[in-house]
Amino acid sequence: MGRAPCCDKANVKKGPWSPDEDAKLKFYIEQHGTGGNWIALPQKIGLKRCGKSCRLRWLNYLRPNIKHGDFTEEEDRIICSLYVNIGSRWSIIAAQLPGRTDNDIKNYWNTRLKKRLYGKHHEKQQQPVRRGRKIKSEIGNSMDIVFDNHVIYDNDNNQLPFLPELTTALNSPPPPPPYANYQPLQFPSTPQQLSGVDLSRRDDVQFEMDGGSCLPATSCQVGELEKVVYSNTASFEDGLQFSYDNNGLMNDLDWGEMSCLISAPSYSSMAHDSMIGSSYLEQQKQKQ
DNA sequence: AATGTAAGCAACCGCATGTAT
DNA sequence: AATACATGCGGTTGCTTACAT
Structure with a gap:
């Protein structure tokens, strides 16, 4: 039924x-x-x-005050930065861009921004990647996954057959980590700056805005946020992987510079990001 | 001018989540 | 606590338009 x-x-x-x-x-x-x-x-x-x-x-x-089309470069940068950091959370991204709808931003990303970034270097490298709700939910379930000797088990101690490329990646040696420089969420300045994320709260994370004149804070589960911030799941799903500077920022970039920050997808580093990301968070929590 | 193809966008679908009972 | 229902969200579809051949 x-x-x-x-x-x-x-x-x-x-x-x-x-x-x-x-x-x-x-x-x-x-x-x-x-x-x-x-x-x-x-x-x-x-x-x-x-x-x-x-x-x-x-x-x-x-609804009043809706803007259509004509995205500014500042908006482009905000969308890119947020997408890289939190993935395809279009409603959250839209909340940072007054007058823009999640649907508009989603369409804009899918039809233009992604291509503008992708088209520069990686058309030849782009591989078909399994997409959609199913893969997302399955990757999402990895919050319950246990990593043991680089083999994935679920809660029932069954080795997961899903995503063979991920399993392969997990069985390969970890890459030399530049992860020590990874920072918690930081986003570009003006018009609404996200000043950070309160990782001390276990149940829920608030996006806090600078300056007082901010949109209503949006919350999400800390586990999910940990995952997307440190593993860039959405980028992975798209076959994209972005790099950060030492501050974790992608702002003040023109498109040429922006495209240079994209590297070909690396399942291996992705998988290890997930694990290293977790340990990074543990360190942050211990400091607090 | 006719046809094929790609791009852009509005709208739909189904699942996850929140809330009321 | 369990269930039903409403809402919100993200992925996808399909129509329209623009462009290429």
Whole structure:
């Protein structure tokens, strides 16, 4: 038995929104708000749309102060830095760019930014990489993985058959580590600077903003953050791997410089990053 | 001018998470 | 504590437009 549908699919319109539908939705929300219930909203307005569709349309297109297109170089840099540090957490990235939506940023990255970076050096080297939710969840589950003599076991002590390239990497000797210079999260300056991450909290990490005039902080699980910060999982999944300067920063770069910081994917270093990253965090926690 | 291909973008789908009961 | 439901998110799809042949 599958999941119950969120709406009556048979009686719901799909596809592009008409100006009339846009006007109805915009007018209603401006007058009454969403009422905290997107599912009920289309019925109240008289729209034959799924509540989720209404929400998406409002958030991505109709809500006030939305900016479309014409990303600035500063925005490019922020997106790149955040992507490198936290991966494809588009909602978090969007929260740092007022007026931008996660969908817009995602599209911009996938269609342009990635190519601008990738196209310079690595078209020939790019290998097809398994992508999507499945691989992400499986890599994500590595938080429960036990590393023992470079072989991966799950919670039930079964050696994981998944990702043979990762298993191979884990069985190879570790590369000479420049990791001593790795720093906790740091992002470029203005317009909203992320001053760091409170790693002392076990249950939850807050992105703290400098200067007071900041967007609402976004939280995420510390385990997940540890993983993405120190292993760049998302970059790995894309077959990209970025390098950092000694401060862990990628700001103040032009595109030529930026592209020089990208190296071909190295599964071996990736896998070891994960382990070394963990030990780095342990050191930081002991210091506190 | 016609056709094929690539790029860009809006929207959908399904899963994860949060919240109410 | 368990369950149901709503929301949020990220990946993916498919349509439209631009460009190349």
